[in-house]
Amino acid sequence: MLLQDYQPRPDALAERVILVTGAGAGLGRTAALAFAQHGATVILLGRTTSKLEKVYDEIEAAGGPQAAIYPMNLEGASIKDFEDLAERLEETFGRLDGVLHNAVLLGGLTPLEIYDIERWYKILQVNLNAPFMLTQACLPLLKKSGDASLVFTISNQVKQPKAYWGAYGVSKWALQGLMHTWAEELENNTNVRVNSINPGQALTGLRRQVYPGQAAGDAPEPEALMHAYVYLMSLDSREMNGQTIDCSPDESVSPTAS
Numbered sequence: 001m002l003l004q005d006y007q008p009r010p011d012a013l014a015e016r017v018i019l020v021t022g023a024g025a026g027l028g029r030t031a032a033l034a035f036a037q038h039g040a041t042v043i044l045l046g047r048t049t050s051k052l053e054k055v056y057d058e059i060e061a062a063g064g065p066q067a068a069i070y071p072m073n074l075e076g077a078s079i080k081d082f083e084d085l086a087e088r089l090e091e092t093f094g095r096l097d098g099v100l101h102n103a104v105l106l107g108g109l110t111p112l113e114i115y116d117i118e119r120w121y122k123i124l125q126v127n128l129n130a131p132f133m134l135t136q137a138c139l140p141l142l143k144k145s146g147d148a149s150l151v152f153t154i155s156n157q158v159k160q161p162k163a164y165w166g167a168y169g170v171s172k173w174a175l176q177g178l179m180h181t182w183a184e185e186l187e188n189n190t191n192v193r194v195n196s197i198n199p200g201q202a203l204t205g206l207r208r209q210v211y212p213g214q215a216a217g218d219a220p221e222p223e224a225l226m227h228a229y230v231y232l233m234s235l236d237s238r239e240m241n242g243q244t245i246d247c248s249p250d251e252s253v254s255p256t257a258s
């Protein structure tokens, strides 16, 4: 079956505890809602509490399992902050069944020749260092799951690096490398699998920042990609490790769902 034809069961994520970073807006918000809709208890991590509260309320209004909010600005977060998070999750849930590394800082398109070094550090901190530290801190919790799914969000820059995308583009390349490294290191003797997803295009705040003239219909709404996100978090993708689901419209080969 092609992934585009995959239709998750309504309870595909029942009993699963999933952490989503950048859950207050865009693809992270939509994924959190979709995970809850399919039965998951979702931990909403992001930097703007009011946005997280809104998503929490939406999940509640839709009758999903009660979510949890964890405000955190990844820009200034240290390994201690991630260890504290893991400790809180251990106390509350006892395990983690999934992490969607989704939060992102774009920082605008700029030639490398004049790229501001402070901005470079900030972007690599949010997009690359934070997912590494969060994964490391949460690994003991993920190992307590019967099947834990770690998902890193990459972008088209991994397929084709482009001028002016600066630290954002470089962070996505590095994230893909990080995904493969974790996947190989964890493939034996753990129930933790590690994959990435390239949303390709989705009409979100990030996309409007890059293409301000873009209107509805010029790119898919985030909801159109959610079957792939739910698939990766569900047991249906249990055999996947070290792979990438590419949702970009120019992708000629659709991944196969088992």
Ligand SMILES: NC(=O)c1ccc[n+]([C@@H]2O[C@H](COP(=O)([O-])OP(=O)(O)OC[C@H]3O[C@@H](n4cnc5c(N)ncnc54)[C@H](OP(=O)(O)O)[C@@H]3O)[C@@H](O)[C@H]2O)c1
Pocket: 021, 022, 023, 024, 025, 026, 027, 028, 045, 046, 047, 048, 051, 072, 073, 074, 075, 101, 102, 103, 104, 105, 126, 153, 154, 155, 156, 198, 199, 200, 201, 202, 203, 204, 205, 206, 207
């Ligand atoms: N949209 C696309 O077309 C597209 C294409 C390829 C890849 N992607 C990838 O998909 C993922 C989601 O993108 P998106 O389009 O949904 O982006 P978005 O609309 O800009 O949302 C990004 C999210 O990350 C959060 N965030 C940013 N900085 C943070 C920080 N320092 N600490 C904690 N949270 C932070 C934001 O929080 P606030 O809302 O509070 O600012 C927001 O919730 C990203 O990894 C992106 O690279 C998107």
